[in-house]
Structures are given as C-alpha cells and as structure tokens.
Amino acid sequence: MTAKITIRGLGHEFVNPFTRERVLALDGVDLEVKEGEFLTVVGPSGCGKTTLLNIVAGLLPKTRGTVLLDGHEVTEPGPDRGVVFQEFAIMPWRTVEKNIAHGLEIQSVPKEERADIVRRFVDLVGLRGFERKYPHELSGGMKQRVAVARTLAANPQVMLMDEPFAAVDSQTRITLQEELNVIAQATRKTILFVTHNVEEAVFLGDRCCVFSGRPGRVKALVPVDIPRERRRWNLLMSDPTFDLAKEKVFGLVREEVGKEI
Amino acid sequence: MGRYWEIASTWTVILAASIAVWSLAAATLPVPDYFLPPPAAVLSAFVELTAKGMLPMFIGESLRRIVLAALLGLFVGVPIGLALGISHRTAQFAYPVLNFFQSVSGIAWLPLMLIWFGFGERTILIAVNYTVLFPVIFNALLGIRSVPPIYVNALRTLGASRWRIVRDVLVPGALPNIAMGIRLGLAYGWRALIAAEMLVGANGLGFMIFNSQAFHLTARIMLGMGIIGALWVALDYFLLRPIEEATIDRWGMVQR
Numbered sequence: 001m002t003a004k005i006t007i008r009g010l011g012h013e014f015v016n017p018f019t020r021e022r023v024l025a026l027d028g029v030d031l032e033v034k035e036g037e038f039l040t041v042v043g044p045s046g047c048g049k050t051t052l053l054n055i056v057a058g059l060l061p062k063t064r065g066t067v068l069l070d071g072h073e074v075t076e077p078g079p080d081r082g083v084v085f086q087e088f089a090i091m092p093w094r095t096v097e098k099n100i101a102h103g104l105e106i107q108s109v110p111k112e113e114r115a116d117i118v119r120r121f122v123d124l125v126g127l128r129g130f131e132r133k134y135p136h137e138l139s140g141g142m143k144q145r146v147a148v149a150r151t152l153a154a155n156p157q158v159m160l161m162d163e164p165f166a167a168v169d170s171q172t173r174i175t176l177q178e179e180l181n182v183i184a185q186a187t188r189k190t191i192l193f194v195t196h197n198v199e200e201a202v203f204l205g206d207r208c209c210v211f212s213g214r215p216g217r218v219k220a221l222v223p224v225d226i227p228r229e230r231r232r233w234n235l236l237m238s239d240p241t242f243d244l245a246k247e248k249v250f251g252l253v254r255e256e257v258g259k260e261i
Numbered sequence: 262m263g264r265y266w267e268i269a270s271t272w273t274v275i276l277a278a279s280i281a282v283w284s285l286a287a288a289t290l291p292v293p294d295y296f297l298p299p300p301a302a303v304l305s306a307f308v309e310l311t312a313k314g315m316l317p318m319f320i321g322e323s324l325r326r327i328v329l330a331a332l333l334g335l336f337v338g339v340p341i342g343l344a345l346g347i348s349h350r351t352a353q354f355a356y357p358v359l360n361f362f363q364s365v366s367g368i369a370w371l372p373l374m375l376i377w378f379g380f381g382e383r384t385i386l387i388a389v390n391y392t393v394l395f396p397v398i399f400n401a402l403l404g405i406r407s408v409p410p411i412y413v414n415a416l417r418t419l420g421a422s423r424w425r426i427v428r429d430v431l432v433p434g435a436l437p438n439i440a441m442g443i444r445l446g447l448a449y450g451w452r453a454l455i456a457a458e459m460l461v462g463a464n465g466l467g468f469m470i471f472n473s474q475a476f477h478l479t480a481r482i483m484l485g486m487g488i489i490g491a492l493w494v495a496l497d498y499f500l501l502r503p504i505e506e507a508t509i510d511r512w513g514m515v516q517r
Binding site for chain 2: 057058059077078079081082083085087089090091092093102103106107134135136137147150154
C-alpha cells in the first residue's frame with residue numbers, strides 16, 4: 001500500500017501569548033498514513049496531537065518539516081482533507097440537510113445531484129426524518145453525525161477527526177464508534193483520528209500511533225489486527241487480540257502520563 | 262388558549278385597578294385639575310386631538326422620522342458594521358472609536374448641531390439618525406467578531422472562498438448581535454427623537470408634550486407620554502420580535 005499522508009520531521013513552535021515563552025509543541029514527527037488506512041493517534045493531553053491534525057488540515061502553519069498528501073505539500077486548508085472537529089462545528093442557521101450539502105454547494109455541485117448525495121449520507125449516518133431540523137433540536141451525537149455526513153458528502157481524499165466523540169455521553173460514544181467503523185469499512189476512506197481515549201484508539205485503528213508528552217513525537221506504532229466486521233463492542237469484550245493491543249497502548253500512554261506527574 | 266386568557270385577564274385587572282386608583286387620587290387629592298387630571302380627561306384629550314387631526318399628524322411625523330432612521334440603520338449601518346468587523350485590523354481600530362461615539366448620545370450633540378444645522382427639521386433628523394446608527398454599526402461589528410472561529414475553520418476545510426465564509430458564516434453568525442443593535446439603536450433613537458422634538462420640533466409627539474406644558478394642558482402631556490410608550494411596545498411586539506422569532510430564535514441562537 002502507498003502512503004496517502006506523509007509527515008516528515010514535522011515541528012511546531014508557538015509563543016505563549018501570556019508568558020511570551022516559546023513552546024515546542026511538536027518535534028521531529030515522522031508518520032505515514034497508508035491509502036485506505038484508519039490511523040488513530042493517542043497520547044496524553046497537551047501532547048500536540050490536535051496540533052498535528054490542524055497542521056495536516058492546513059489550519060496551522062508548521063515550523064519545520066513537511067506534510068505531503070499524495071506527494072503534494074500541504075500549506076492551506078482544502079476540500080481534499082475533510083475535518084470533523086471536537087466541537088460540533090455545524091452551522092446553527094442551517095438545517096441538517098443544508099449542513100450536509102454545504103461542501104457540495106461550495107463545490108458547485110448541481111442541485112439535483114446534491115440532493116441525491118445528501119439523501120445517501122443522511123441514510124448512512126441514520127438521520128432520516130431529521131433533514132429539516134436545526135442543530136439545536138438535535139442531541140450531541142446527532143450533531144456529530146451531521147458533521148461526519150457533511151465531511152463525507154464533500155468526498156475528501158482523507159478524513160481528519162479531532163476527538164470527535166469526546167463531547168458526547170458514553171452510551172452515544174459507543175454507538176458512534178461502531179457506526180464510524182461501519183462507515184470506514186463501507187467507504188474505504190483514509191482516516192487520521194486523534195483521541196486521548198485508549199480503548200477508542202484501539203477499537204477504531206488499523207494502527208494506533210502513541211504520542212509522547214510535550215514536545216509531541218511518535219513514541220510507538222501498534223498494529224491492531226482485527227478485521228472491521230469483527231469490530232463491535234459485544235464481540236471485542238473478551239477478544240484476546242483486542243485486549244493485548246489495548247494493554248500495550250495503555251502501558252505506552254501511561255509511561256508518558258507518568259513522566260509529567 | 263388557557264394561558265393566553267390568563268395573561269389577558271391579568272393585564273385587564275392590573276390596568277383597571279391602576280385607572281381606578283388614578284381616578285380616585287385625581288378626585289380626592291387637594292390639588293388643582295391641571296396638576297393631576299383624571300383618566301377621563303386624558304381620554305377626552307385623545308378624542309379631541311384625534312378629531313382635530315393633530316394627534317394622527319404628530320404620530321405620523323414622529324413615526325416618519327424613526328422609520329427613516331431605522332431604514333438608514335438597516336441599509337447603511339449594518340453593512341458598515343459588517344465591513345468593519347470582517348478585518349481583524351479595522352475592527353481593532355474601529356472598536357474604541359465606535360464605542361466613544363455610541364456613548365456621546367445624539368442629545369449631547371444637539372447644542373453643537375443647533376449651531377451647525379440650525380433650529381429645525383435638519384437637526385432633528387441628524388441627531389436621531391446619529392443615535393440609531395452607532396449602536397447598529399457597533400453591534401454588527403461585535404457580531405462578526407464574536408462568531409466562533411471553529412465555524413470559519415470548518416468552512417475553510419470544506420474549501421470555501423473568503424467571500425463564501427463572509428456570506429455563509431460571518432453574516433448569519435452576526436445576526437443575533439445585529440438584531441440586538443437594531444433594537445438598541447431604535448430604542449435610543451426613539452428617546453432621542455422625543456427629546457429633539459421637544460427642543461427644536463414644530464410637530465411630533467415630543468413637540469406636543471413640551472408645548473402642552475406651557476399651557477398647563479396636563480392631560481395632553483400624559484396622553485403623549487402614553488402614546489410614546491405604547492408605540493414602542495407595539496413596534497417591538499409586531500415588528501422586532503417576529504423578525505427575531507423567524508431567524509435567531511428558530512436557530513436556537515438566543516437564550517431566553
């Protein structure tokens with residue numbers, strides 16, 4: 001498999017606006033996300049994993065190194081990299097279907113075609129019957145389904161997800177994780193998914209990238225060799241492969257958290 | 262239905278009781294009639310001035326002035342505020358300037374305006390439009406600046422152009438503040454209008470209540486005051502509220 005996203009020697013520095021100190025958030029990050037791969041990045045809070053995602057998205061500048069998508073340098077945001085944010089970043093003044101259609105409107109997709117695509121993704125994320133609702137009428141989980149559908153409908157090359165399920169309750173989170181797994185299997189999208197939740201990272205990732213504490217670096221890559229169709233919480237509860245991977249990742253993350261205390 | 266009647270009957274009782282207390286006070290207190298005329302006198306002033314056509318004319322004049330200012334606020338003030346807010350740099354510069362001029366009300370400008378624009382309609386219009394304009398501009402700018410950056414970022418990652426971000430994110434996101442600016446601007450403007458009409462008007466509700474004072478026509482003063490308040494309540498209820506309900510309320514962007 002070829003690399004879809006290539007990150008080499010990536011460093012990011014910023015100036016703390018209050019203390020005026022220079023902070024090194026990322027230092028020498030080397031990482032490859034393969035075509036069609038679901039790669040999860042997990043690490044202690046403040047390790048720069050969200051910074052990494054924002055740089056790949058083109059929302060933050062890099063201080064050093066390169067980020068390539070299909071061999072082309074990434075410098076600014078673009079529709080080839082869809083992003084799902086932790087906060088529900090859908091427009092409150094647009095209905096569910098209008099939100100999902102937003103990327104397509106920007107791409108000037110004709111109206112009839114747009115409606116077809118929207119319908120398909122409304123179904124994919126299970127929001128039929130809610131097309132005309134406004135975001136404030138939806139639960140947190142439903143809002144995030146809208147955000148995922150909006151990103152997928154725009155048909156990006158890769159999907160970048162920044163702790164997308166951190167702000168929903170644990171029951172909903174489990175459902176959303178299983179749904180995302182099904183979507184990943186169905187669409188074969190390349191996904192870079194950032195989380196601080198070890199179980200989530202192992203449940204979703206083909207590989208799980210563990211980040212060191214600040215400055216963020218790739219500490220280890222842990223492959224999770226479980227086929228997509230087996231990835232359901234009731235099946236994995238007593239799965240030795242899952243448990244082993246989880247313990248390994250947990251141990252690695254623990255070392256990093258321990259350092260800071 | 263039940264709730265509506267409950268509210269309506271409560272208000273009827275409060276209103277009736279107030280009028281009764283007022284009538285009683287006017288009849289029993291040892292003060293001359295012009296000091297505290299009874300409600301009946303205010304009502305007959307209303308009938309008389311309406312029959313003569315004075316009252317409709319004064320109301321019409323005052324409304325004409327405030328509507329003109331409202332239109333200016335909407336079609337000039339809002340675009341200026343939005344334009345200033347879009348760029349971080351101009352917003353930073355404009356903020357203190359607008360804040361300053363917003364606080365120096367149209368009334369405070371009146372002495373200077375009388376010297377510059379004369380004792381008449383021109384000064385009234387300039388003072389009122391000024392008073393309406395600044396809160397509208399200021400709040401539109403504030404609205405743009407308070408749109409969560411996450412919405413802008415979300416649209417950038419969908420490949421949106423700068424113009425589309427303005428149209429699809431910044432302007433709708435600024436609407437709660439724009440609505441508040443228009444409401445505030447008109448409320449301030451309505452007060453300024455009455456004051457300006459009192460000082461330089463030859464007609465309008467402000468002129469009516471001030472002019473009545475010279476002749477001790479107290480019932481007319483009270484009538485004018487009542488109409489000034491009632492017109493604002495009506496404007497708010499029938500025009501401003503429905504606009505907000507159809508937009509920012511529908512989108513869940515206001516906490517009530």
